[in-house]
Amino acid sequence: MSCPYPPCINDVARPIAQLGAIDQFESAASSWYHGMTVSLRKRMSHGVYFRLAYTWAHAIDDGQDALVAGQPATVQNSYSTKSERGPSVTDQRHRLSVSWITEPRPFDPGRGLLATVCDHWRLSGVMTYGSGRPAQARVYGDPNQDGNTSNDRLPGFGNNAFVGPDYATMNMRVARRINFGGHYRLELMAESFNLFNRDNKRFGVSDNGFWNSAGQFISYSKSSYYPAYYQQPTSFMKAMSAYAPRQIQLSLRFLF
Numbered sequence: 001m002s003c004p005y006p007p008c009i010n011d012v013a014r015p016i017a018q019l020g021a022i023d024q025f026e027s028a029a030s031s032w033y034h035g036m037t038v039s040l041r042k043r044m045s046h047g048v049y050f051r052l053a054y055t056w057a058h059a060i061d062d063g064q065d066a067l068v069a070g071q072p073a074t075v076q077n078s079y080s081t082k083s084e085r086g087p088s089v090t091d092q093r094h095r096l097s098v099s100w101i102t103e104p105r106p107f108d109p110g111r112g113l114l115a116t117v118c119d120h121w122r123l124s125g126v127m128t129y130g131s132g133r134p135a136q137a138r139v140y141g142d143p144n145q146d147g148n149t150s151n152d153r154l155p156g157f158g159n160n161a162f163v164g165p166d167y168a169t170m171n172m173r174v175a176r177r178i179n180f181g182g183h184y185r186l187e188l189m190a191e192s193f194n195l196f197n198r199d200n201k202r203f204g205v206s207d208n209g210f211w212n213s214a215g216q217f218i219s220y221s222k223s224s225y226y227p228a229y230y231q232q233p234t235s236f237m238k239a240m241s242a243y244a245p246r247q248i249q250l251s252l253r254f255l256f
Contacts, residue, residue, distance in 0.1 A: 029063030089209025134160030141217030201239030
């Protein structure tokens, strides 16, 4: 085949033309995990409970575990462990979680109306922060012609070579119980999820982790795959969706 736009790649000539791609499944992937967890907790006393947990972790593999992904991994080059080894789809370097519960009672029960109005409230919340997770630079068009359109990535970059956006949210609850005597009680509650309405961006997500379109392999001729070129999209490493915005819900429950 002539090469009008050098350099060109000649199509692979199969020994048996009647056969297409042959799939081979192996339990050959390996993974490494290093982690450290620090936790600080204050038990409930004087109406206050507090807990802080931080985790640093690094997960590396050369093929996703089918038990985690829900399906066998589809690597780009099964003959090169070095090129496939990279951050796992479960890799998240930093994760911080802070939770608390407080029941302030600023007034003694003998203060009458002030104690009735200001006491017996419960405030609680959870703050969570997670650093970005690995993103795969996926290329469409099957440039390596192995018959699999979901395992091709941007040339020159390893497995999960990019990092997606981080995630942070604050959830809070304010609750109050009013006793009417006997078995009659009224519970008031206000809850907010993502209280500060943070814009938590995200990439496309599948069973194999986050991915972002890094290009399209386009051939010059409809009759053959080669020669061809990579077309870079304008949306590469740009989040096209987001997690839930701020939500507020109110509830009232009467117990008898």
